[in-house]
Amino acid sequence: MSRIYDSSQLTKRRAQQAIAGGFLASAGTAPSNYTRQSRSGHGIIDASIIAQVKTGGMTEYTRYDTCIAVSLGCPADPVIAASLINPPYIPALPGAVSGITFTVGSIIVSWNPPTTGDGPFQYVVTPVLNGVTQDSVTTLNTSYRFTNLQEWQPYTFTVCARNMSGMGPLIRTPYFLSPPSVLSSIMSGEAGAVDVSLALPYIMNAGLDNVLQYIASSNLGPTKGSRIMYLFVSSVVQAWNWVTADTNVQGVHDNWDWTESKATAPLSANDSIIWISCVIDYLITQLHPIPSIYNCPADMVARVKTAGQWDDWSARWSTWYINRLADGSSAASTAQPVNSANWNNTIVVDGVTVNDINGFPQPQQWTRLTVNGVQQRYATYSWDSINSSCLTAQNELDLLALVSPVTGTDRDAEIDVVLNISQNLTDEEKMIAEFWAGSAPGVMPPPLMAIWLWKEYMRSNSFSCAHIMYSLLDLAVHLFEGARVCWGQKYMFMQDRPIQEIRRRYNGQMISSWNGTISGDQWIPYQLSSFVTPPFPDFPSGHSHFTQAFAHTMTKWFGPTITKNTMTYDLQSLYSTSFTSNQTCPFGDFILPAGSSAVQPGIVPATDVTISFSTWQDMADQAGMSRLFGGIHTITAHYASQTTANAVDGYINSTWGITP
Secondary structure, three states, X not given: OOOOOOOOHHHHHXXXXXXXXXXXXXXXXXXOOEEHHHOOOOOOOHHHHHHHHHOOOOOOEEEOOOOEEEOOOOOOOHHHHHOOOOOOOOOOOOOOOEEEEEEEOOEEEEEEOOXXXXXXXXXXXXXXXXXXXXXXXXEOOOEEEEOOOOOOOXXXXXXXXXXXXXXXXXXXXXXXEOOOHHHHHHHHOOOOOOOHHHOHHHHHHHHHHHHHHHHHHHOOHHHHHHHHHHHHHHHHHHHHHHHOOOOOOOOEEOOEEOOOOOOOOOOOHHHHHHHHHHHHHHHHHHHOOOOOOEOOOHHHHHHHHHHOOHHHHHHHHHHHHHHHHOOOHHHHHHOOOOOOOOOOOOEEXXXXXXXXXXXXXXXXXXXXXXXXXXXXXXXXXXXXXXXXXXXXXXXHHHHHOOOOOOOHHHHHHHHHHHHHHHHOOOHHHHHHHHHOOOOXXXXXXXHHHHHHHHHHHHHHOOOOHHHHHHHHHHHHHHHHHHHHHHHHHHHHHOEOOHHHHHHHHOOOOEEEEOOEEEEHHHOOOOOOOOOOOOOOOOOOOHHHHHHHHHHHHHHHHHOOEOOOOEEEOOXXXXXXXXXXXXXXXXXXXEEEOOOXXXXXXXXXXXOOEEEEOOEHHHHHHHHHHHHHHOOOOOHHHHHHHHHHHHHHHHHHHXXXXXXX
């Protein structure tokens, strides 16, 4: 009577073991390398293997002195096989997969096999979109290419190993944006004439995401962060300019010739996408080692690099990069104002200590704080000394003379405005302060917020390749030069922060503030207790300069009014600690959930707060005022920076001449 085998893995396994046991009982001893393919002389005929072998249910067995090993699960090691003495043998469950990576060309998800458990393994990979599980796929390989995902949507994936005993643990990946289909076609070599402006934003977004995460995780701060971003962006746009017919930048700027240093002939639109993908991969490895995120056929990459004269470009770029690294930033990063009047004094922020600030050599000059027992160091004290990309020495002097801080009763009055604001902060004002704060661990510093907003706007709209590339270059130049100029003004005036002025003037007096009624000598701004106040002077405001520069650039390239297309934001948690996931909103709208405050978690805001912007100038104005809400800048620091940013914009336009 024929046997009917159940479809379950357990029943199949038992059937295979029964067959193996029959072979062992009837055949005696066989050499350890004996397999089905060398079975002559042992009395095993086709009919004895029954339907399992014929139908593929058992595809291979190996006969050893003490057992028959049967696939699935047939061990290659005779030592392991010899341990299978007491049937039925049950393989150990798989451990976790590891090392999950992504490459673009649709999305290829790759992983490392488990280091524990008995193979062979199958792998179950499941896409998840907005919390909804999609159809799973099963593969014997350690990678899988998805080709049917929704464009620009943030997918996560679960990956687990499976063997005869069951499933290993599910490993969930970080989210990854699915690429537009046109990019997948280009990178596979299948595309004909396509609109590459649909593919370029994805490539730039992926590269910028990587650099932004690097800057945030390295806690580089506003000045160093803006410099790293300038190096990256200018390098990418140099490479784009090299292989295209674009004329948006002419002449030599920052020692790079934008007119003459070109490939012999422009690349095709499709090939320019392959080229810039290779460039971004190459440049990012200069910052930190990561695997390639792009997947192009090797022969296509070789062809495009040859056509674009890769060796010539990379040699010229290396020379430019080495010279730019010697820009004085290393010394500027470590310099400290050791000769300033109050360098040997400090203001201890511990809720108890009362400092005699009026006893300092210069009571109204910047003095470093001691927070959680750690004394601040001035962040990039001499940053204006690093090489400019376009400003002359006379330009710098003119900019330094353009503004100056107020003194005397005017200074007292603007400090009292900050104190009054802190006494009456609304939940919305508190959340505006936190929305623009930056600089928390794992969060972008202020100028990089502008880069994030730029890339999200590119994702939510359709623009030409030239608009995408050269508007980003324009913005990166503005942020880099803005940091230099603003820090030069801070260096020049060394004005104290509101925390120092309020504690000095209201020493021993009871005052009200956002955190209750306190002694004036213990006043703190509305900031994280680990941060309190940035380690550099009040005047002028970096936030106000960076966002005003951003407003100028975006208005120049895209008009003053924001186009509010609905989108799902990308890497939103890098922008602010208020966000734990990516929101779907019209661009320029942000929902700050109830209780999401980092300063007063679970309490503020009492209900959701929505922030919405209709123009780029709206953003700049609110960003500047947020520093008054947060208690770390005064109104003249805000307006002075906007004035300076306006002037720097004029210099950049007249020197670089980057045109739409």
